[in-house]
Structure formats: C-alpha cells, structure tokens
Amino acid sequence: MTRIIVVTSGKGGVGKTTTSAAIAMGFAQKGHKTAVIDFDVGLRNLDLIMGCERRVVYDIVNVIFGEATLNQALIRDKHCEQLYILPASQTRDKDALSQEGVGQILEELAAKDFEYVVCDSPAGIEKGAHLAMYFADDAFVVTNPEVASVRDSDRMLGILSSKSRRAEQGLEPIKEYLLLTRYSPERVRIGEMLSVADVQDILSLHLLGVIPESKSVLTASNSGMPVILDEKSDAGQAYADIVARYLGEDIPHRFIEEKKGIFGKFFGSK
C-alpha cells in the first residue's frame, strides 16, 4: 500500500520544502521506498534542498505531457537508494499540471511499490497547492508560531476537509498532523512567541512534532543535504523523531522546553 503525504501550510517560507526533504529521507533511511514530488512549478527548489539540482533532466510536467517516462524523470538520491525525487518544471506555466496527470503519476508510483509519496506543496491555495493535497491520505501542516502562519494553516485545514479527493468521494477524511517549526522555547517563556499549547488550542490538531529554530537548517540547505542527515543537530533529531512517531513509535516530545543551562544542570528540579 502506498501512503500519500502532503506537506502543506498555505503560507510561504515556513519550512515545507525543508520538511518534505527531511521526512522523505527519514522514511527512506528506515528502508521504505519513498518518492518526494515538487509541486511548485515555476519555482522549484526541492532539487536544491536535496542536492540533486545538477542531475535534473526531466520533470513532472514532461511526464504528464508524455515527453518522458516516469522512470526517466525520477532521480535516485545519492545518499539513500530507497529515495527518489521527482522535480517540478522550472520553465513551464504553473497551470501545466493536471489532476488526471498527477493521478496517473501517483498510480504508477503505487504500481512500482513505493511505500510513501511525499508531496511538497507550493505556498498559496492555487492549482499546484490544490493538486499537491488532492490525492493525499495524510497532511503534515507545517506552521510557525506566528499569527499569519497559524491563520493560513487554519484556512488550509478547511481546504483539506472540503476540496480533497477523500472529501469529494465521501471517504475517510485526510489525517491531519501539526508540525510546529522554527520554535523558540526561550521566546515562549518571555511571552514573545505563541506556545505549542496556544497553537494547538487554535488549530485543534494532533501534534506530530516541534522543530526548534536552528542554524543547522540553513547550513544543511547550503550544502544540499536534508537536515535529517545532520544527526547531531537539534532540527535533524526533531525530524528523526517525527518520522519515527509517524511510523508508530512512541517517542516523547523534545525541543518544547528550554535547554537547561549550567545552573539548570546543577540545580535543576527535574
């Protein structure tokens, strides 16, 4: 069975592509055959984050128009042989994607025994974003603890529950998970940032994990390595937790509380 996951948010710049790259790599590292698809036609970036930008020959639009086969367009990841990347087109019009074309690609991936297909949604609520979520079984809603992002996530939840294939066909609804990114426990403590509990109060979503604000996200993207491969980094560990949790492991949440300083280590109560 293939599980289709959309990574979505509505708002741009909250960490969709970072998350897509990290979790796809996480599934593949655990031995699951995984494909990650960039739906941002015209503004593709997943290839850069995955470090395969120089190996892109064909893209999703070529496959939909029959100009290349799916096998020709899929790029095998250089770190993990269970992971494949399907890039977006950089030159085509964003309306080049079609529901029928995307549906066929997903069916073909299922026939090739892919276990997970991660759909990296573009920002906004237009065609690319719509098609990225339309066929999904699960939605990872990436949210920053910030008013605009929370509002857009709520809007996205409405769209997931009304405009998806599962909604239209009256099937079991898409399972929605919250990924709170760029979290800073220090700023939450001094009242400068919405807390995990605040965001959950508003969105009423199941929390899959919190990714702390981390320098490692930028350094990972600099070198084209999904941040989950940086096993020493907090963000890398947070994504590894999320992957394991999604796959059913019972892992306590981390990165919600502040790291204990030297005094905390000596005098900490817990």
Next chain:
Amino acid sequence: MSLLDYFKITKANSTATIAKERLQILVAHERSFKNQPSYLPQLQKELLQVIQKYVNVEQDAISVNFEQDEHQETLEVNIVLPEKSR
C-alpha cells in the same frame, strides 16, 4: 524593571497572549464562513435577476445569510424594496 513587572508582562500583557486572542477571534469568524454552501453567491445573483424583472431594486438590496447550529441550517434572504415612487 522589578521582578514583579517581569511576571506581569509574561502573563497578561505579553504579545504572545495578544496574538492568541486575536487569532482565536479571527479563526472563529473565518470558520463560520467555511461551512457555507458554495452556491450562495450564485443564488444571490440569480435571485437578484429575478427580482429585478419585477421590481426596480439596487444591487445591494438583497442579502443572503446562511447560519448553522447543531440542529438546523437556516437560509435567510432579506430583500429591501425601494420606497414607492410618487
């Protein structure tokens, strides 16, 4: 700033608290529109066309509201007729 001031800020007046209150109001408001049937704007337009065949009303003379609670859905159509011309 005393220690007491510090605690005051983190509780009631912090910007995070303001953000949460603003979001709760906004999200509740926007969700109330979410469940509206998608045909409402078209319905409003067509109703207006029919009424205009008989009465000379303005574009904004008609309002269509959809409300929903646990037990029932209410579609309220309000048409303001012009005052009789003399």
